[in-house]
Amino acid sequence: MTSPQDQVLLSNATIRSSIAVEEKLPFFSMRRRANTNLSTDSTRSLSKLVPVSIYSHVSTYRSSKLELQLYSPSLKVHQDGTGPIAVFGDHDQVTGKVSLDPTCYHTGRLTIAIEGSFSYVLPKNWDEPTTSDPVRRQAFLSSKTTIAISSSEASSPITALQNAFIRRRPSMSSLNTNITTSTERSHSFSFPLPQSTRTYEEIPASFTLTKDTSSQDYYEITYKVVANWEPSDSSEPPSLLEVPFLIQPDTDFQCIDASATTPESWLELPLRPDRPIPVRCAITLPTSVTFSRSSSIPYFVVFTTTPRSPELAKEIAADASISVSLIRQVIVTEHNPSLPPSPPLTPSSDESDSSSRPTLLRRVAKSHSRLTMPRRTSEGAISYPRDKPLPEIPTISQSFSDTRTIHHDMCIGFPKRPRQQFDKEGHPSLETIANLPDGLHKTRIHLNKDMLPTIDWAGISVKYYLDVSVLLGPDDLHARIPVRIR
Numbered sequence: 001m002t003s004p005q006d007q008v009l010l011s012n013a014t015i016r017s018s019i020a021v022e023e024k025l026p027f028f029s030m031r032r033r034a035n036t037n038l039s040t041d042s043t044r045s046l047s048k049l050v051p052v053s054i055y056s057h058v059s060t061y062r063s064s065k066l067e068l069q070l071y072s073p074s075l076k077v078h079q080d081g082t083g084p085i086a087v088f089g090d091h092d093q094v095t096g097k098v099s100l101d102p103t104c105y106h107t108g109r110l111t112i113a114i115e116g117s118f119s120y121v122l123p124k125n126w127d128e129p130t131t132s133d134p135v136r137r138q139a140f141l142s143s144k145t146t147i148a149i150s151s152s153e154a155s156s157p158i159t160a161l162q163n164a165f166i167r168r169r170p171s172m173s174s175l176n177t178n179i180t181t182s183t184e185r186s187h188s189f190s191f192p193l194p195q196s197t198r199t200y201e202e203i204p205a206s207f208t209l210t211k212d213t214s215s216q217d218y219y220e221i222t223y224k225v226v227a228n229w230e231p232s233d234s235s236e237p238p239s240l241l242e243v244p245f246l247i248q249p250d251t252d253f254q255c256i257d258a259s260a261t262t263p264e265s266w267l268e269l270p271l272r273p274d275r276p277i278p279v280r281c282a283i284t285l286p287t288s289v290t291f292s293r294s295s296s297i298p299y300f301v302v303f304t305t306t307p308r309s310p311e312l313a314k315e316i317a318a319d320a321s322i323s324v325s326l327i328r329q330v331i332v333t334e335h336n337p338s339l340p341p342s343p344p345l346t347p348s349s350d351e352s353d354s355s356s357r358p359t360l361l362r363r364v365a366k367s368h369s370r371l372t373m374p375r376r377t378s379e380g381a382i383s384y385p386r387d388k389p390l391p392e393i394p395t396i397s398q399s400f401s402d403t404r405t406i407h408h409d410m411c412i413g414f415p416k417r418p419r420q421q422f423d424k425e426g427h428p429s430l431e432t433i434a435n436l437p438d439g440l441h442k443t444r445i446h447l448n449k450d451m452l453p454t455i456d457w458a459g460i461s462v463k464y465y466l467d468v469s470v471l472l473g474p475d476d477l478h479a480r481i482p483v484r485i486r
Helices: 010-023 040-046 157-168 310-319 350-355 359-367 430-434
Strands: 028-032 057-062 066-072 074-076 085-089 093-100 108-121 135-149 186-192 219-231 239-248 266-270 279-286 296-305 321-333 399-412 439-446 455-457 460-472 475-485
Touching: 057 074, 057 085, 057 239, 066 085, 066 219, 066 239, 093 108, 093 219, 108 186, 108 321, 135 186, 266 475, 279 460, 279 475, 296 310, 296 321, 296 460, 310 439, 321 439, 399 439
Parallel strands: 085 239
Antiparallel strands: 028 057, 057 066, 066 093, 074 085, 093 186, 108 135, 108 219, 219 239, 266 279, 279 296, 296 439, 321 399, 321 460, 455 460, 460 475
């Protein structure tokens, strides 16, 4: 067990960093590195030669036994005053250095890891009293490295050669080679963020909507660097240091051709009726079907009578009910270690074994009894393969699912008649006018920047749908269209 003074937890690290900036306490310091005067082009060219990425900001966190330096391209201060906190893009590397205090035991194990987790609240069960924490955390990112610290490292000839090389070539030390030496007892780390080859699959960005865990809309995506020192001497307590950081999407890696869509690029999706009717309905959306949380979702709902019937079109335009809902679906799947499937149950006696075989197989077995006799062990006992214990039954993965309506629009009738745009010098043809729908409903759904974005990553799924329904008397034309919220 670790003592409270030897631990710096996720929340404490952030609080201490903000206090240290104002009061200049030794828990947190922010400085420019010696090589920040390098140009952007030179930095990119040198990054291929250096094991640790060069970033302009260094954040230092300390516990009683550990010191962690986190190198980041930028910092962020929260509105509540906490921070600064390191910020990385989804194509960056999480780099830094962990140093052991000189008073630490000379041998032990140092573990450095980065973790990403998705936190959510379980639905309340009013029939049973709440006895445990309703907040659950699902880890979707975990990468670590373990370093064995030994006393013989100081006399290593490789370390001596490295020190001599640095003295002969001082320019290399200014390039952040971060060569580990036993005198400083410091170790560099570098964790590249995972990338996916699938389209629109990105590592989730950091997200926090509310800290109120009693809210049913509590969702949080957090990242942290964890340094854990376990000394070989049992009399010395271990030390744990946890440092949070943020991941924000890097807009520089977005394709211009994919993000720049023309206003005329629209996608028409039909609504399906439950039975054949002389009416066709459709919803029209931007072709990309991808929307920013700070924007809105424009859409059109149109209908056309087939064959054309002015009387029916007039009735539908006045009495139809149009319903459009934005649905959010959150699914979390907890992956348990998979075990091999259990073999079929074996009989416990020879009689049941023989009775379960076909007659032909029994005759073959009797004629070849010498080949099927069980082997005798050295003690004289007969070992039967069916007497071996069966493997354990794999446990079923537990899942969390939550589906709710984020936005709902309701409209009676189609208030507009579509019109074809044309030049002032010309007029649309009769065929163009005949192909226009009989009715049009045009509006948009305003999104919120605090919405949970679309996620599809390592057992965590956040999806959005547009549920569209048009009621024409007893008939319902409906469709569910997936959309992406970024």
